[in-house]
Amino acid sequence: MTASLTELWSKLGGLMLIWGIIQQYFPRALSKRFDYLWRRVENYFYPYVQITIDEFSNGKGNEMYGHINSYLGTKSIKKDAKLLKVEKSKNSKSFAVSLDEGEEINDEFQGAKFSWRNYSVKLSDDFSGHRSSRSNSVPMEKKSYRLTFNQGDREIVTGKYLNHIMEEGKAIQFLNRKQKIYSNNCSDDWYWYGKGMWRDINFEHPATFDTLAMDPKKKAEIINDLIAFSKGKDYYSKVGKAWKRGYLLYGPPGTGKSTMIAAIANYLNYDIYDLELTSVKDNSGLKKLLMETTSKSIIVIEDIDCSIDLTGKRKKKKKKETTSEDQEEDSDSSTEKEKESTENKETGKLTLSGLLNFIDGIWSACGQERIIIFTTNHKDKLDPALIRRGRMDMHIEMSYCRYEAFKVLANNYLNLETHTLFQQIQGLLEEVDMSPCDVAEHLILKNASGGPQTCLDNLIQALQEAKKKANKDSKESKEKAKQNSLKIKKFSKFLRCFGSVKKLLK
Numbered sequence: 001m002t003a004s005l006t007e008l009w010s011k012l013g014g015l016m017l018i019w020g021i022i023q024q025y026f027p028r029a030l031s032k033r034f035d036y037l038w039r040r041v042e043n044y045f046y047p048y049v050q051i052t053i054d055e056f057s058n059g060k061g062n063e064m065y066g067h068i069n070s071y072l073g074t075k076s077i078k079k080d081a082k083l084l085k086v087e088k089s090k091n092s093k094s095f096a097v098s099l100d101e102g103e104e105i106n107d108e109f110q111g112a113k114f115s116w117r118n119y120s121v122k123l124s125d126d127f128s129g130h131r132s133s134r135s136n137s138v139p140m141e142k143k144s145y146r147l148t149f150n151q152g153d154r155e156i157v158t159g160k161y162l163n164h165i166m167e168e169g170k171a172i173q174f175l176n177r178k179q180k181i182y183s184n185n186c187s188d189d190w191y192w193y194g195k196g197m198w199r200d201i202n203f204e205h206p207a208t209f210d211t212l213a214m215d216p217k218k219k220a221e222i223i224n225d226l227i228a229f230s231k232g233k234d235y236y237s238k239v240g241k242a243w244k245r246g247y248l249l250y251g252p253p254g255t256g257k258s259t260m261i262a263a264i265a266n267y268l269n270y271d272i273y274d275l276e277l278t279s280v281k282d283n284s285g286l287k288k289l290l291m292e293t294t295s296k297s298i299i300v301i302e303d304i305d306c307s308i309d310l311t312g313k314r315k316k317k318k319k320k321e322t323t324s325e326d327q328e329e330d331s332d333s334s335t336e337k338e339k340e341s342t343e344n345k346e347t348g349k350l351t352l353s354g355l356l357n358f359i360d361g362i363w364s365a366c367g368q369e370r371i372i373i374f375t376t377n378h379k380d381k382l383d384p385a386l387i388r389r390g391r392m393d394m395h396i397e398m399s400y401c402r403y404e405a406f407k408v409l410a411n412n413y414l415n416l417e418t419h420t421l422f423q424q425i426q427g428l429l430e431e432v433d434m435s436p437c438d439v440a441e442h443l444i445l446k447n448a449s450g451g452p453q454t455c456l457d458n459l460i461q462a463l464q465e466a467k468k469k470a471n472k473d474s475k476e477s478k479e480k481a482k483q484n485s486l487k488i489k490k491f492s493k494f495l496r497c498f499g500s501v502k503k504l505l506k
């Protein structure tokens, strides 16, 4: 055995020597030609290229590994992979399937064929011992995916296929994550320090567009707008606009503004940042908050008219203005902003210009695919600059409950699509202003004895009472107005008499 090995080594050594001599004395071009031919022979028998993607690279988690994991996991359910793993993390909505160790799966993209293999290598005890001293975890392993493809498809792989996997994997992870709602209103807590400016909890509001009671046409319009926005990545970049959209929701209390926000978040699967302006110290604080928000999210400022006095100075100024509306808008904005910026430096306050910058200043583009929503009960109290198109692109009125909205509520709460009392309710809803919140309150089944009929009777009674009250109120206000005009008439008559007496005395 030893003798034959020695013989083999000496033969190989001889060959290497001959190859060395050939390389030295053969013309360069001939040697190159020989190399080329050798590679062709090699490619003929094994024309494949392999790429390895490790779970960790340079000691850090490799983002790509996670995306590939999600992508192949979803593929593996559709394809006939047999060894699968299922995991459920704290932050995901449902379980995630992935390939088990050693399992292989085939994929196709633009006519090219790919093979993926999952494998892991146990790290040596020394290395794992060193690593595990921190986490106390037993034997460490190095997990990887290996992609094998025909070398003719190199360009597809690097140019498109890997990007395609990244995007698909990201989308799968996004759909499977738990939605969060963030708040900035907790800065006084001592344990808050070091956790960033937002605190989050899971967002589990059940509202959807199906359960939202409003005019169906308006609802469809909003849904279409949201779809166009969420699919508008290319469009926004083509027109050179930051990929964001503003919605102003206005209307009386209890008409579903907050419910609409939850429905939008659930529809798009976005996170919500509930921004409490009264907790923001100054403009730079607002900017920091903005920088800590993520893409695919909704930034909400509820009751914007009550949050902060952003209108006072502008209103005082308006009284002095005598120029036209448009001129006023431009000059007002610039002088207002200048004044505010000096005031802001002096007092370190949150100002209108700070908020305007937050919505559509240069920093507002620090994330992508973001929606900003303001809600208010008094649209007229807001500064026109704050809600002009471009900042608040769509103004949505949430109004009192009419028949179409009532039908949605009756379906939600009582599982009723029609009833003999619906016609009477329709008539009353045309005459009486009642918020969907109040209507819903009457439709909730409160005890076991009363069924849908009792709920509808209660609603009719409440509507009739509201109608009587409204009639009484309008009579009273008419009476008041009549008395006021009488008083004015008497007073002007008195003034006239007083004037003529004064003339006579002169």
Ligand SMILES: Nc1ncnc2c1ncn2[C@@H]1O[C@H](COP(=O)(O)OP(=O)(O)OP(=O)(O)O)[C@@H](O)[C@H]1O
Binding pocket: 211, 212, 213, 214, 251, 252, 253, 254, 255, 256, 257, 258, 259, 260, 376, 377, 398, 435, 436, 437, 438, 440
């Ligand atoms: N349009 C609606 N569709 C379905 N449910 C509604 C609607 N409007 C109100 N509700 C019900 O009434 C409750 C209060 O509604 P919501 O908080 O959305 O009103 P709001 O307009 O935000 O009021 P506010 O101006 O006082 O903040 C909700 O929990 C929801 O159950």
Ligand SMILES: [Mg+2]
Binding pocket: 257, 258, 259, 302, 375
């Ligand atoms: Mg609300």
